[in-house]
Amino acid sequence: MYVLDKESNKPLYLQLYEAMKKEIVTTLKYGDKLPSIRNVASQYSISKNTAELAYKQLYTEGYIESAPQSGYFVADMPLEQDPPIKTIYMLNTKTSPSIRYDFIPARLTPDAFPLKLWKRLFIKAMGAELDFGAYGDRQGEIGLREEIARYLMQSRGVNCDAGHVIICGGFADSMHILATLLKKQCSHIAIEHPGFPIVRSLFNDYGYTTVPIHVDQDGLVIDELEVSPSNLVYITPSHQYPTGVSMPIRNRIRLLNWSKQIGGIIIEDDYDSELRYQNRPIPSLQGLDKDDRVIYVGTFSKSLSPALRVSYLVLPHRYLDKYKMLFLTRHQRCSVSLSTQKTLELFMAGGHWERHLRKIRTLNRKKHDVMKETLQKTFGSMIEIISEGGGLAILMRPTHTINLNVLRQNALEKGIKLYLASDYYGNDWEAIRMGFGGLSETEIREGVALLKEVWMNTLEKKDQN
Ligand SMILES: Cc1ncc(COP(=O)(O)O)c(C=O)c1O
Incomplete structure (x- = not known):
């Protein structure tokens, strides 16, 4: 039985996550089944969303696993170290005048400062x-x-x-x-x-x-x-x-x-x-x-x-x-x-740093979501998103054959700067790092739309050759 304090400043999902984590590392063992999200929500009179957030965090950190149609279980972990329970709370200058959409993965817009x-x-x-x-x-x-x-x-x-x-x-x-x-x-x-x-x-x-x-x-x-x-x-x-x-x-x-x-x-x-x-x-x-x-x-x-x-x-x-x-x-x-x-x-x-972090997280979460949605809507099954959910870039790769170096060159001619993973990691890495932190939401939408045009032209030219 967990104790959740609804009067506390600490969000309920955080309290639930911490209590469950403690039980997992101290009492439960590998493979033990956890109650369903719905049951936890009704047992503690909290919303399903709240319970789901706690489960999601435990899952991300590897404390629990899920099996289709069976629910959640305690994940396998070595016993040596007991993880201590911790309380955790949570300048755009265009590189060149001809570059209109720079998808650099390491930049923030000036309004973020x-x-x-x-x-x-x-x-x-x-x-x-x-x-x-x-x-x-x-x-x-x-x-x-x-x-x-x-x-x-x-x-x-x-x-x-x-x-x-x-x-x-x-x-x-x-x-x-x-x-x-x-x-x-x-x-x-x-x-x-x-x-x-x-x-x-x-x-x-x-x-x-x-x-x-x-x-x-x-x-x-x-x-x-x-x-x-x-x-x-x-x-x-x-x-x-x-x-x-x-x-x-x-x-x-x-x-x-x-x-x-x-x-x-x-x-x-x-x-x-x-x-x-x-x-x-x-x-x-x-x-x-x-x-x-x-x-x-x-x-x-x-x-x-x-x-x-x-x-x-x-x-x-x-x-x-x-x-x-x-x-x-x-x-x-x-x-x-x-x-x-x-x-x-x-x-x-x-106290400005804490406030700033909340602001910057919201700002970049929105840009992240706009980038993800726009990529999915614009490219559909032509691409696969490999990594998302954090940082200042989304990593994506084409699901069909396209020469990314040629695409990058064609994009540059249209004022788009792309960053290829293969530059650093070799040709096994057919992926593009789509940075969003340095662009406004409108620029992200416009830039991705223009990239689609360039992409299609690149494919057409390849077919003609
Ligand atoms: C993996 C990684 N570590 C560290 C940093 C931080 O670098 P710096 O503090 O020099 O800006 C970056 C910046 O892009 C990075 O990508």
């Missing part, structure tokens, strides 16, 4: 007697680190305090720090394939051997990792880049067990976890880690602005001394300006 408020807070920060005659804190300003730590604990279930947080000037900056920090301990790094290309090139530059590990519908294939020579792995477990899949809880636990057994290290890149449109954000892997082996990486680029260049690392306790020895006493200084850090600190401390 709270410019007026930012200016006001910037002036306030300037008035707060910042010492522009001195270098700031090498690890990042303590006030901002405290805000980030608080946010991560509350909304991502990350276990940390300000002492673990390092402010960085974007993802590559964080990776430079990690590649230096881990060099003596690791000669290889396992990376997702397909995956974020920067990781491979950057770690190669530092002399690491990269070991590509395939990705399937559950994310990184752990069987492959277990037989690899690497004790270091980089992953995007909550929203795999670029396939969009999330790693279920059983695999998260297996991964943590792997790192514990071999003394391994996991770099968790949680780059766009705030942007989930159908379910709540999935709790971080770091929050499940009891062995101090997960390095957490985050950024403000996806939800606030990529132009600010602010990201962060959360280091496990075991690396803090080494980090201090290597960086704080020597060359490294925080690469984000004092004024940006202070303004961001005020932004977070004033």
